[in-house]
Amino acid sequence: MEFAVEVEVLGRVRHKNLLGLRGYYAGADQRLIVYDYMPNLSLLSHLHGQFASEVQLDWKRRMKVAIGSAEGLLYLHHEVTPHIIHRDIKASNVLLDSDFEPLVADFGFAKLIPEGVSHMTTRVKGTLGYLAPEYAMWGKVSESCDVYSFGILLLELVTGRKPIEKLPGGVKRTITEWAEPLITKGRLKELADPKLIGDFDEGQLKRAINVAALCVKSEPEKRPKMKEVVDLLKGYEAQAKMTPLRIESVRYKEELLALDQATDDDEDGGADESTNGYGVFSAIEVQKMQDPYMERRMAKYV
Numbered sequence: 001m002e003f004a005v006e007v008e009v010l011g012r013v014r015h016k017n018l019l020g021l022r023g024y025y026a027g028a029d030q031r032l033i034v035y036d037y038m039p040n041l042s043l044l045s046h047l048h049g050q051f052a053s054e055v056q057l058d059w060k061r062r063m064k065v066a067i068g069s070a071e072g073l074l075y076l077h078h079e080v081t082p083h084i085i086h087r088d089i090k091a092s093n094v095l096l097d098s099d100f101e102p103l104v105a106d107f108g109f110a111k112l113i114p115e116g117v118s119h120m121t122t123r124v125k126g127t128l129g130y131l132a133p134e135y136a137m138w139g140k141v142s143e144s145c146d147v148y149s150f151g152i153l154l155l156e157l158v159t160g161r162k163p164i165e166k167l168p169g170g171v172k173r174t175i176t177e178w179a180e181p182l183i184t185k186g187r188l189k190e191l192a193d194p195k196l197i198g199d200f201d202e203g204q205l206k207r208a209i210n211v212a213a214l215c216v217k218s219e220p221e222k223r224p225k226m227k228e229v230v231d232l233l234k235g236y237e238a239q240a241k242m243t244p245l246r247i248e249s250v251r252y253k254e255e256l257l258a259l260d261q262a263t264d265d266d267e268d269g270g271a272d273e274s275t276n277g278y279g280v281f282s283a284i285e286v287q288k289m290q291d292p293y294m295e296r297r298m299a300k301y302v
Contacts, residue, residue: 002108003031009107013080017072019095019105038103040096043153047091047160052195059200061100062157066208067233068102069094073150074226076104077143085111085141089149090127090163091156111141129163129174133218144220147229151215155179158208160193176216176249183209183247207235213247 003026010021010033022034040046043065046057057065069089076084086093087109095103109125121139124131132148134140152163155175163175182190188209192200211232217223224232231237 003033005110006033006107009084009110009112013076013084015072015075015079016101017068017103018075019103035105036097038095039098040100042092043094043096043102043157044091046096047156048162055195057100059196059204063201063204063208063233064100065094065096065102066154066157067230069104069153070150070226070230070233072102072104073146074230077146077226082115083113083143085113085143086146086149087111087141088126088130089146089153090130091153094153113143127163132220134220140220142220143226144223147215147223147226148220150226150229151212151223152176154208154212154215158193158205158212159191160195174249176247179209180247180249183213207232209247216248218248 007021007024007026010019014020019035019038022036024034025032040056041049041051045051073086073089076086084107086104086107088106089104093104093106095105097103111122122141124136124139126135126149130149130152132145135145135148152175155161156163159175159179161175161178164172165175165178166172179191182188188206189198189202191209192198192205211224211229214222214224214232215229228237
C-alpha cells in the first residue's frame, strides 16, 4: 500500500524541494522506486550521523535547509491538487543534494486531501517525537500536523538535538521539554547547536525559534499555514507578529518512550512506530487538551 501511495504522490508533484520520481518497478516479489542520487545523504546524517563531526552544516546552510523544506511543504499543502499531507516529516526524510539544497522525500504515509475537506481520521503512522498531539491522540490528520512536525524539525536543525533524547538514568526527554525553560527565560543563544561555535545570525536564530514555537502549538488552529512559515523564515513578516516568545512542550507516555529504540541504538531521532488507539501523549497532556474537531461537531447540535 505504501509503495502504491508513494508512486502516486511522486507522479503528481514537481518542485525543486521535493524528491522526484525517475522510475519504478512493481514485480511479483519485488518493488523498486528510482530517485536521483543525493550525494550529501540526509539532514539526519549531518545532525546526528556519519557527517555530524565534520560540521558541514554551517548556519547559512541550515537556514537554506529550513526555508527549502518549508517551501516543499507549502507546495504540497497549497499548490498541488488535491492537497497532500506528508505525515512523516523528519530529518531522515529531508535529503540534501550536492549544493545542500533540501528535498523532502518518502511519501509512503502521504494522504491526498479532497477539495473542501479540512481533516481526515486515519490510523496513526509516523515517527515518535514529530507527531502532532491531535494526530497522535485521535488520529485527526490535517495540514497542521505537517506544520507541527516541521516545527520539531526546525528546532532540531537549530539546536542539533534529537526530537527525543536519552538522559542519564534512562529518562527520555522531548526537544520541546528541553527548549521550554531556555525560551521562557530568553536565553535563546543557548539553544544554538554548540557545533556552530557561536557562528550564527542572532536575528535569524530568534526568528527560527519563534517560527518553531508557533508551529508546535498544541491547538492545530493556532499553528500558521506553511505560506506564513515561509514568509516568517524569510523575514517578510513583521517580527512583532511572533511575540511574545513562548513554546509549548509535550511529554510522551513512558511505555511509548520505551519503544523508541532509535534514541538508544541508532542515529535516528525517533522510531517509526505506529501508535496505539490511546494516543502517545501523557495523561497530563490529555487532561489539558480537548479534541478541537469533536468540539466543532458537537456545536452543530447545540
